[in-house]
Amino acid sequence: MLILQLAIILAAAKVAGSLSVRLGQPSVLGKLLIGIVLGPSVFGLVNETETLAELSQIGAILLMFIAGLETDIERFKQTGKAATFVGLGGMIMPMVFGYLAGVLLNLTTLQSWFLGLLLSATSVSISVQALKELNQLKSRAGAAILGAAVIDDVAVILALAFLMSMAGEDVHFTAIILKKIAFFAAAILAGWKTVPWFLRKFSSLQVTETVISSALIICLVYAYFAEYAGVAAIIGAYMAGLAISTTNFKHEVFEKVETISYSIFVPVFFASIGVSAQFSGIAQNLGLIVLLSVIAILTKFIGAAAGAKLSGFNRKSSLGIGSAMVSRGEVALILSAIGIESKLLSQDMFACIVVVILVTTVVTPPLMKWFFREAASGE
Template sequence: MEFIFELAIILLASKIAGDISVKLGQPSVLGKLLVGILLGPAVLGLVSNTSTLEELSQIGVILLMFIAGLETDIDGFKRSWKASTLVGFSGIIVPFFIGFIAGVIMNMSTIEASFLGLLLSATSVSISVQALKELNKMKSKEGTAILGAAVIDDVVVIIALAFLMSVAGGDVNLSMIILKKVLFFAGAILAAWKLVPLILTKFAPLKVTESVISGGLIICFLFAYMAELTGVAAIIGAYIAGLAINITKFKHEILKKTETISYSLFVPVFFTSIGVKASFEGISQHLSTIIGLSILAILTKLIGAAAGAKLAKFSWSSSLGIGAAMVSRGEVALIIAAIGLESHLISQELFAILVIVVLVTTLVTPPMMKYFFKKSQSQKDIKITA
């Protein structure tokens, strides 16, 4: 029952912290992230990073990306493919090369420096999705470009990681990894076209409570599972599931009820759990490295992705807002870091440093997004008034 008590603390603290954050002019997600640090072992020790918390957190991020898919403007998504491609690739190229140079300066081997560059190229927009919702940007051109770029980023970085591991001598079949991803996307598109509407149509008339939302969640979790199974992140599978349901007549009912389930329990747990994982043990010994890599991680992704957005004809403020949304490395970078540690491409010491760097990028993303998008909106208002 101890976890039940911790869960009550998480929900209470995250809601209060989110409210305080909004009153201070920041997105609520920032308060939820910070209160996680406060509750976790790093400060008060009221909440432990248990496997149960991890599982609930995983459900939270899956549901968050599922909601993002449900809320995506499909027509805008189709129109934004060029912008998404430019943002995705420029947001990979700049961090990779600057990260590689940083690795060389830190006396890493070519393979290790390449791994550092690849890790800095990763993006997780699960935090950005919540900020986009609060800023009413989910269905905007910027929002659709960000979500499309995140899918591209995830696929390209994972394939590049597989290539690097094969070069490093790991037991990796690059052709099989690429084939799995191709099969997943082909299967997901086919299922979205044929199976998803059929499943929901069959579930709707069932004489049981909440049959439609149950059907939607089944689709979400199956897509997420198959994505993870084929080496694509579960959050991408969940997002595609949301897109699939987006074009059905059940969209609004599933969205409304999924939001109730998600934001009352699973999503607050996800945001808070990120802070709970923080550990500042021995931080003073590596403070300069942490600061240096954090600045590098923030600026390279911000500038790289913003450059791609500018090439796609966005204004500078909107471009920087898009770049800011891509800054958070989140769980994607943590997974890559864990692979690097297991494969002896990074040391335990560097792994601990990178975990803090990932946390820093996650914390700065919401306020940066708010600043740049608010500036962009102000400029639009001035033009309209003029």
């Protein structure tokens, strides 16, 4: 059954992506929407399974790995201030307004802060594809967005650890911080010394496709240890791409990993987001979903855009950066699952949040198309 479902997903995703481009939108929007059509919410041709979820995760990892390979290291270094302002601006504003929404909904103080934290999460794996299609991935704005995603991810996880300790969970805040510091230090050191050495040694083996195999090994190891350290796997994959981008193997790895990724794993990732959408029982909570969706979109957009403007970007580029930070994606879904387990989210609120995450994910590509086109026309 999985084989047939993969065939359906690949065919539908490519056709829907092409149709989306013809309508003037990024192809990723069509791939997201076709997932909803294929999934249980509409036709039920494709069901959410553990295997499909694993393939989807590989797609997200490879997408961020490619983003790392395409990142200009020098430009990335130059956008440190912008990335910090964008990341923190796009986190603080959603957290505050999310907390206020929780108070308005008569949630407890801890539940309200958790809702704010949930809305402050960012996942730019969707934005990366839109940036590629808009030729903005290698730009100064693209570098700032990717850097901000790393900062946002780390800040949200640390804030979560602090909140869970306040909730009485067995969380050692200092240990969590040290674990993340150790990961980033090891990742940077390995990228400087170990990655080039491993690529040279492994690629000399007398078998076929050793360069791409060695690169994928590095990517998956980075992703695994990132997740083990409490950092999102996609951040580890992005750092692996950055490490390889400084070597002479960059172009060969990029060409081959892009072929592998976009032929199967990335389309599955985009479509599976729509497949996993659950719309049952949302009618009675429609008002709440609309309220949280508006808060989620506007606060992230305005907060990140304000951070970009304060760091020196012009108004139109700042709006483009703000739009790219709107998508919550898998990071917010992971936090939602933690909220259910720790009783910081009710089942009804969890169902609403899942729909809100989907809304933010679907609106991000067209928002980026609009604002980056405006920025380009203003140059």
